[in-house]
Amino acid sequence: MSPFLEIGSREGVWKAVERGLGIGVVADFEFVSHPRLRTIRIADCSVRTEYRLAGLQERRSSRKINAFLDAVL
Numbered sequence: 001m002s003p004f005l006e007i008g009s010r011e012g013v014w015k016a017v018e019r020g021l022g023i024g025v026v027a028d029f030e031f032v033s034h035p036r037l038r039t040i041r042i043a044d045c046s047v048r049t050e051y052r053l054a055g056l057q058e059r060r061s062s063r064k065i066n067a068f069l070d071a072v073l
Helices: 010-018 063-072
Strands: none
Touching: none
16 A cells, blocks of 8 residues: 655654544654654564765865764764
8 A cells, every 4th residue: 555645744744643634653762742642553563764964065075074974974
């Protein structure tokens, strides 16, 4: 089954679910308690989260940016 709606932020997912548009998925570490929402644990599931870094190519030689990249890579 293909999703029919893709929402780009966790706040957007929460609002969509709160308004009755269906169910949504957010990472457990991103879930914040809400009186109208509840969690449902998914058994036998492995979820992978990816993080991306974006920056301007012309700033790539910046010492501060390189120090940051050295720390996180």
